[in-house]
Amino acid sequence: MILHPGVISLIIGSGIVLLLVMFASALGIKITRGWDIKSSSEEQLSFERKTYLISTLVQYALSFEILSIFLFIYTAEDIHTLLVGAMCATGSLNANSFGFPTLYVKVVAFFVSAAWIAINHLDNKAQDYPLIKIKYRLLIAVLAILIIEFILQLQYFLRINPNVITSCCGVMFSEKGKGLVSSLTAAPILPAEILFYSLLGIMIANGIAVHKTQKKSFTYLFSIFSFIFFIASVIAIISFISLYFYQLPTHHCPFDILQKEYYYAGYPLYAALFTGSFFGMMIGIIEPFKKIASMTPIILQAQRRWALYAIIGLIVFALIASAPMILLPFKLY
Amino acid sequence: MALEKHRNILDYTLQALLRRKFKNIGIILVFTFVIFMLSSILFLSYSLRQEAHLILQDSPEIVVQKMRAGRHELIPINLEKDIRKIPGVSSTEPRYWGYYYDSGAKANYTILGIGTAILKNNRLLNGRMPLPHEKNVAAIGRGIADVRIIKKDIGSTLYLQAADGRWMNFNIIGIFESDSEIITSDLIIISEDDFKILNNMPEGMATDLIVHVSNETEIPTVAKKVKEQFPDSRPILRDEIIRTYDAVFGWRSGLIITLFTGALIAFIILAWDKATGLSAEEKQEIGILKAIGWETSDVLEMKFWEGLVISLTSFISGLILAYVHIFFLGASLFAPALKGWSVIYPDFKLTPFIDFYQIATLTAITIVPYIASTIIPSWKASITDPDTVMRG
Amino acid sequence: MIRTENVTKYFNRGNPDEVIAINDVSIEIKKGDFTVLKGPSGSGKTTLLSLIGCMSRPTSGKVIVENRDVSRLPERFMTEVRRNTFGFIFQQFHLIKGITVSDNVMLPLYPTGIKPSKLRKRAEEILINLGMGSRKDFPVQKLSGGEQQRTAIARALINNPDIILADEPTAHLDTHLSEEFLSIMRNLQQEGKTIVVATHDPLVYEKDCVNLIVEMRDGMVKDIIKKN
Ligand SMILES: Nc1ncnc2c1ncn2[C@@H]1O[C@H](COP(=O)(O)OP(=O)(O)OP(=O)(O)O)[C@@H](O)[C@H]1O
Ligand SMILES: [Mg+2]
Numbered sequence: 001m002i003l004h005p006g007v008i009s010l011i012i013g014s015g016i017v018l019l020l021v022m023f024a025s026a027l028g029i030k031i032t033r034g035w036d037i038k039s040s041s042e043e044q045l046s047f048e049r050k051t052y053l054i055s056t057l058v059q060y061a062l063s064f065e066i067l068s069i070f071l072f073i074y075t076a077e078d079i080h081t082l083l084v085g086a087m088c089a090t091g092s093l094n095a096n097s098f099g100f101p102t103l104y105v106k107v108v109a110f111f112v113s114a115a116w117i118a119i120n121h122l123d124n125k126a127q128d129y130p131l132i133k134i135k136y137r138l139l140i141a142v143l144a145i146l147i148i149e150f151i152l153q154l155q156y157f158l159r160i161n162p163n164v165i166t167s168c169c170g171v172m173f174s175e176k177g178k179g180l181v182s183s184l185t186a187a188p189i190l191p192a193e194i195l196f197y198s199l200l201g202i203m204i205a206n207g208i209a210v211h212k213t214q215k216k217s218f219t220y221l222f223s224i225f226s227f228i229f230f231i232a233s234v235i236a237i238i239s240f241i242s243l244y245f246y247q248l249p250t251h252h253c254p255f256d257i258l259q260k261e262y263y264y265a266g267y268p269l270y271a272a273l274f275t276g277s278f279f280g281m282m283i284g285i286i287e288p289f290k291k292i293a294s295m296t297p298i299i300l301q302a303q304r305r306w307a308l309y310a311i312i313g314l315i316v317f318a319l320i321a322s323a324p325m326i327l328l329p330f331k332l333y
Numbered sequence: 334m335a336l337e338k339h340r341n342i343l344d345y346t347l348q349a350l351l352r353r354k355f356k357n358i359g360i361i362l363v364f365t366f367v368i369f370m371l372s373s374i375l376f377l378s379y380s381l382r383q384e385a386h387l388i389l390q391d392s393p394e395i396v397v398q399k400m401r402a403g404r405h406e407l408i409p410i411n412l413e414k415d416i417r418k419i420p421g422v423s424s425t426e427p428r429y430w431g432y433y434y435d436s437g438a439k440a441n442y443t444i445l446g447i448g449t450a451i452l453k454n455n456r457l458l459n460g461r462m463p464l465p466h467e468k469n470v471a472a473i474g475r476g477i478a479d480v481r482i483i484k485k486d487i488g489s490t491l492y493l494q495a496a497d498g499r500w501m502n503f504n505i506i507g508i509f510e511s512d513s514e515i516i517t518s519d520l521i522i523i524s525e526d527d528f529k530i531l532n533n534m535p536e537g538m539a540t541d542l543i544v545h546v547s548n549e550t551e552i553p554t555v556a557k558k559v560k561e562q563f564p565d566s567r568p569i570l571r572d573e574i575i576r577t578y579d580a581v582f583g584w585r586s587g588l589i590i591t592l593f594t595g596a597l598i599a600f601i602i603l604a605w606d607k608a609t610g611l612s613a614e615e616k617q618e619i620g621i622l623k624a625i626g627w628e629t630s631d632v633l634e635m636k637f638w639e640g641l642v643i644s645l646t647s648f649i650s651g652l653i654l655a656y657v658h659i660f661f662l663g664a665s666l667f668a669p670a671l672k673g674w675s676v677i678y679p680d681f682k683l684t685p686f687i688d689f690y691q692i693a694t695l696t697a698i699t700i701v702p703y704i705a706s707t708i709i710p711s712w713k714a715s716i717t718d719p720d721t722v723m724r725g
Numbered sequence: 726m727i728r729t730e731n732v733t734k735y736f737n738r739g740n741p742d743e744v745i746a747i748n749d750v751s752i753e754i755k756k757g758d759f760t761v762l763k764g765p766s767g768s769g770k771t772t773l774l775s776l777i778g779c780m781s782r783p784t785s786g787k788v789i790v791e792n793r794d795v796s797r798l799p800e801r802f803m804t805e806v807r808r809n810t811f812g813f814i815f816q817q818f819h820l821i822k823g824i825t826v827s828d829n830v831m832l833p834l835y836p837t838g839i840k841p842s843k844l845r846k847r848a849e850e851i852l853i854n855l856g857m858g859s860r861k862d863f864p865v866q867k868l869s870g871g872e873q874q875r876t877a878i879a880r881a882l883i884n885n886p887d888i889i890l891a892d893e894p895t896a897h898l899d900t901h902l903s904e905e906f907l908s909i910m911r912n913l914q915q916e917g918k919t920i921v922v923a924t925h926d927p928l929v930y931e932k933d934c935v936n937l938i939v940e941m942r943d944g945m946v947k948d949i950i951k952k953n
Contacts, residue, residue, distance in 0.1 A: 003587030005375055006690070009697035012594070016705045038797070040782050042738065048799060052629050053712040060708060064701055071697055074690040081579045127802055260688075338838030345835055352823040614822075621819045624780065625880065626808035626833040628801050720781045722819055723771050723892055 004082075006075030007157045013068060014150050017061045024057040025143045028136035037128055051132075055120050058142065062113040069106045072153070073255055083160070089255040098156035105149045111278060113142050118282050122302055126294040189240045196236045200318050203229050203280070204311055210283055211307035214300050216290075223284025226310065230277035233317065237269075244324040269320045276313025279306040342631060346638040353615070360607050361647050367600050368651025368699050369658070371593060373666065375695065376659040378586035380686040382579060387684075389575055393543035394552050396428075396569045397559055405567075407538040412563065416544055419558045421551040427539030429528045433493060433521065442477060444521045446528025460487045460507030463524045472507030474520040491521070496533035503527070544568075590698070597698070601706045608710035616717060623719035636711035644700045652695075660685045726919055727754040727777055727888065732786035732796075734772055734944075746772040747783070748944040754921060754937065756887075759914050761930040762923040764941035770923035771892055773941070777921065778890045779807040791887070808833065812881030814891040818873045820865040820880075827852065827861040830879045844883075851879045855909065871902040878909060888919045895926045903928050910934075 031047045031054075076092035076099065083095050093099030116138050123131040203225050209218045237254050245257050245265060257266035283303050290299045324330070350357060397416065399408035413425045429446035447465060463470045471491055491503045503523060528534070544559070546552050556568040611619075619632055658664060734747035747769045754760050762770045775781050776788055779795050782803075788796045795806055820829050830848040831841070852861050855875045860868065865876060874894070881889060889910070895903040903926070910920055911934045922929060930938055940948040 003584050003591065005378075005586055005590055005698075006694050008587055008590055009694045013697040013701045016702055020705060020708070040784050040797070045782070049629070049716040052633060052715065053709070056633055056708055056712060060704060064697075067693060067697065067701075071690075071693050074693065078690060079579075081575055083576075124799075124801065127798060129799065335838060337840055338836055341835040341838065341841060344841070345832075348824060348828075617819075618821055621821060622832070623804075624813060624815070624819070626804065626884065627836055628804040630801065631836040718781070720775045722815065723775050723780065 004075070004079055006071065006078055010068065010071055010075060010153060011157065013064055013071075014146075014153060017064045017068075018146050018150050020057045021061050021139075021143050021146050024054045024061075025136075025139050027054055028139045032133055032136045035129075035132060048129075051129075054136075054139070055117070055124075058113060058116055058120070058139070061142075061146070062110070062117060065106065065110045065113055069103075069110060070258070072103060072106060073258065077255065079160070088253060090253055092160075095161070096156060096159045098152050098159060102149065102152040102156050105145060105152055109142070109145045109149050110274070111281070112138075112145055114278055115282060115285065116142055119286070122286065122289070122295070122298055125298045126292075128294050130292045130295050131289065189243075192236065192239050196232060197318075199225075199229055199232055200314065203314055207280070207307050207311040207314070211304055211311070214303045216287060219287045219303060220284045222307070222310075223281050223287075226277050226280025226283075229280070229314070230273065233273050233277075233321075236321070241321045244328065244330060247324075247328060247330040265320065269317060272313050272317035272320060274313075276310050276315075276317055279313065280310035282306055283310065339634070342634050343638050346635045347642065349618075349635075350639060350642060356612070357643055360604060361643055361650075363600060363603060364644065364647035364699070364703065365651045365654070367596060368648055368695065369654045370596070371590060371698060372652050372655035372691070372695055373658050373664065374586050374589050374593075375691050376655055376687060377664050379691060380659065380684060383686040384684065386575065389571055392571055392574075393426075394546045394571050395544040395556055395559070397542045397544060397563075398567045398569065399541075399563075400565055400567050405541075407534065408541055408566070410537050410539050410542075412566075413542060415562060416542065416559060419555055419562075421546050421548060421555050422544055423547040424545045426543050426545075428541050428543055429525055429534070430540050431528075431532060440477075440519070442519050442521050444523065444528065444531070446523055446525040460505070462507055463522060463527075465524055466526050467524045468527060469501070469503055470506045470524070471503035472509065472522040473505055474509045476519050477521060493521075493531060495531045501527070501531060597702065601702050604703050605706040605710065608707040609713070611710075611714055616714070617722065619714055619717045620719060620722040623717055624722045629715050632715035632717075633711060636707070636715060640704050640707045640711070644703050648695070648700060652692075656685070656687070726756045726758070726791060727921075728752070728787075728789040729773075729777070729783075730787040730789070732773075732776060732783045732788060734769075734776060734781070735784045738784065746944050747776065749786070750944075750946050751786075752939055752946060752949065754919060756919055757914065757917055758919055758921075758937050759910070759932075759935045760919075760921045760937040760939065761935050762921065762939050762941060763925060763930050764947070765925065768941040769944040770941055772944075774890050774892055774921065774923050778811050778813060779803040808837070808884060810887055812884065812886035812889045814874075814877050814881050814889065814894050816893040816896050818877045818897075820873060820876055822866045823864065825862050826857065826865055826868070826876050826879075829865055829876055830883055833880060833883055848879065848883060851882050852876075855879055870897060871905065874898065874902070874906060875909075878906075882913075886918070888921065889913060891920070891922045891924075893924055893926075894922060895924065895929060900928065907932055907934075 027050050031050060034043060035047060036044055073089050076089040080088055080092045083092055093103060116135070119131060119135055119138065123129060123135055203222075206218060206222045206225055209215075210222050234254065237257075238252050242252050242254060242257060243249060245262050246253075255266075256262065257269065258264065259266075283306050286299055286302060289295045397408065397412070398405050400406065408427075410427050413427065416422060416425050431444050433442045433444045434440075435442060447463065460472065462472050473491065487505055487508060489505055491505055492500050493503065495501050507522075509520065523531070529536075544555065546555050552570060552572070556570055559566060559568045622632060623629070658666065729750055729752050732747055732750045733745065736742075736744040736746055750769075750773060762773060764770055772781075776783055777790070779788075779790070779798075780803075782798075783796050786796065787794055790806060790810060793806070795803060798806070821832065827845060827848045830852060831844045834844055849858070849861055852858055855878060857872065857875050857879065860872060860876075865873065868876065874897075891910075894906055898906060907929065910922070911932075914920055914934060924930065929935070936952045938948075938950040938952075939946060940950070
């Protein structure tokens with residue numbers, strides 16, 4: 001365990017958020033048990049009022065999750081000097097087997113809590129709370145993920161041992177290494193770029209189709225594509241986008257672009273990617289709710305709008321990612 | 334449209350806060366103080382660490398010391414020849430340094446005897462450095478210049494007692510005024526020859542040896558070879574020193590922050606209490622707002638803005654105060670706790686160092702708990718039944 | 726315009742202090758009506774007004790406002806109906822102290838996202854119509870009783886409501902000011918607005934413009950008098 005300000009703030013913050021969501025989930029369970037929309041009892045009224053508290057709690061939790069992803073990466077970056085062999089955040093995250101899983105779970109927690117808020121938003125638009133049960137079941141899932149996140153994060157910081165040599169991005173993202181990540185970085189760049197941009201083209205076409213018609217097949221497809229595209233983009237960042245930002249043919253780190261040296265370009269880049277993929281994925285996730293009579297017009301409208309957000313997000317992402325390829329002199333081939 | 338709505342509610346919130354400024358002044362003061370303390374700790378430890386990094390950047394890759402019975406002892410200079418033969422070593426140099434206790438000022442100085450090695454990264458504001466064989470001259474740190482009973486300046490004389498009890502006098506020819514005072518403020522630099530006389534050092538010995546290695550990646554290998562060839566030596570790697578520094582700084586500030594959580598919890602309880610204790614007037618105001626057409630979520634938003642305004646006001650004032658405290662007032666409140674080893678720190682000036690990360694960390698330990706503690710009271714206020722205002 | 730069907734409202738239902746404030750009330754108010762809810766203290770006038778005005782939900786029965794059943798709506802929709810359809814005038818005026826007359830008048834529409842400048846213009850127009858133009862930048866606590874009420878009326882009109890609800894509006898006014906209030910109401914009625922006033926002040930319910938009197942006793946409707 002290292003007693004470091006960043007570590008303390010992450011643990012305190014995650015602990016608080018966990019407590020808030022635990023409380024919200026307990027309320028949620030109580031509400032689903034006694035919920036009766038037809039009743040005008042005082043109890044039902046107090047349930048309806050508690051839904052406001054729950055959504056406020058989850059909204060605050062989501063804001064912290066966003067802060068926490070960056071704080072976590074930054075803390076990893078900051079403690080690299082304490083670890084033998086670590087030269088940046090990647091090295092610190094590799095210090096034990098909990099580093100990267102913690103980061104992944106944080107990203108999942110972000111998506112799931114954002115999804116909860118989006119679904120809650122839709123539910124609030126209907127007059128009969130059609131999604132109340134689904135919503136509070138999903139809240140339990142949010143809670144489970146936050147618990148996992150808290151445990152993984154705690155384990156990661158507890159088990160950091162400054163004397164064990166870790167492998168850094170130089171090794172992890174190098175083309176000579178073994179394993180999945182290395183084979184990704186070793187992939188030939190031109191085909192990878194072609195693949196990436198084709199996928200982007202398909203996404204945009206599909207997004208426009210969803211925006212126009214909201215047909216079931218389109219929306220589901222778009223969701224799947226958004227998920228694939230999210231993963232593909234992270235790979236693309238490691239495999240070639242980062243190279244253009246760093247102007248180095250071998251530097252594959254996905255975190256360094258968050259640094260001042262690269263004009264914090266990573267922030268808008270990841271923000272656009274996360275927003276675009278999130279709305280893209282949500283479009284298919286809410287498709288089943290169309291069947292509920294009071295939700296049909298709400299879902300149709302949401303899909304139309306979210307398809308637009310997704311397209312905009314992805315285009316912004318692609319523009320930022322391509323900017324150094326076009327504007328800077330550095331060329332890979 | 335949606336944006337205007339939020340602006341309108343924010344406008345109203347600001348107006349309401351100004352109407353009730355005295356109610357919130359207490360919480361803002363306490364919150365400011367909490368943030369001031371925490372950010373002072375963070376600023377201080379980070380800039381100390383930054384200073385250390387700055388200095389160590391130019392320091393030698395490896396320092397070789399000789400050990401006997403677990404203690405550091407003088408090293409024979411002729412080891413240099415053998416070390417230079419190790420592949421990867423580009424050059425070596427002997428160093429002469431030690432400490433000097435000044436009983437008059439009750440302070441410990443660091444004394445460095447320079448041969449060919451010059452501290453490249455230290456700028457002399459006034460004067461120059463002693464030459465390797467120049468007699469009876471010295472360059473001293475600002476800290477020493479000020480701490481001595483009679484203020485020393487260029488041209489005056491410094492007296493030091495040698496190992497055999499004789500007093501040696503040194504003409505001050507330079508005073509350090511560097512960006513990173515932490516290292517130079519207690520430093521005295523004299524020539525190698527004077528150093529040997531002052532400390533009665535035997536010929537052919539040095540305090541330690543520094544070894545330059547041109548290729549970063551070969552440093553551990555070189556260190557290993559040195560250790561193999563001279564089992565009684567201790568090679569110290571620069572990276573290891575950086576690591577130790579960082580661990581100490583991180584650990585100390587972490588420890589203080591942990592101790593500080595007690596205060597933080599007290600503050601959160603206060604914030605909770607303050608948020609729960611709505612005055613009758615405020616309660617009625619919320620009832621009126623709801624009766625005339627505000628929705629529960631609008632009141633919640635108002636409460637959110639209120640929390641944000643209070644925490645941002647406190648956050649920014651706390652931050653500014655801490656900045657002034659650390660970088661202009663020399664961390665006068667708790668420098669002794671964090672600096673520890675240095676005896677001389679009257680004029681301790683740190684280079685301002687502050688970044689995103691520190692701000693994010695501070696946000697996570699101050700604003701997050703504060704906002705969390707106000708959620709439930711805010712919600713309680715927001716669900717006020719509009720019907721109640723119909724009855725007085 | 727407004728219809729209640731067998732509306733019942735309990736307070737503290739199931740507790741020893743259970744009260745039945747409204748008991749099986751069915752009334753209908755047409756567009757343009759000037760209605761008075763009349764009855765002794767505790768007869769349920771305020772409660773009925775708050776049910777009609779979407780401030781609270783009935784325990785049973787239906788409240789229908791402009792052909793929409795509002796008796797089971799979630800709170801956020803109730804607020805929406807309230808904000809779009811009703812203007813309220815309370816017995817104690819309930820102005821917010823410390824801010825100016827026009828700020829008070831604008832308040833109901835802050836959360837709708839209308840530009841403040843536009844909102845202010847509308848507020849000032851209404852205030853001028855009510856003869857309050859010169860008082861618009863006054864802090865409300867410095868106003869006289871009559872001026873306070875006119876501010877409250879202006880606030881009730883800011884959303885251009887179809888229905889105006891007033892609870893004991895003349896309780897704190899002298900005869901002269903009460904007459905003045907009633908003439909404002911009559912003008913609004915002539916503009917086509919529906920007016921519902923709860924009161925036991927004969928000055929109000931004996932006025933000619935009143936064309937529907939609902940007399941209440943112990944939460945029940947005792948008598949309905951229609952005039953034309
Ligand atoms: N929140 C409440 N809890 C319990 N009882 C209530 C509540 N509000 C009103 N009541 C009761 O309901 C009944 C009707 O009250 P209401 O205020 O509607 O009467 P009212 O006709 O307006 O009387 P007044 O002329 O004095 O204003 C009264 O017996 C009152 O005590
Ligand atoms: Mg009443």
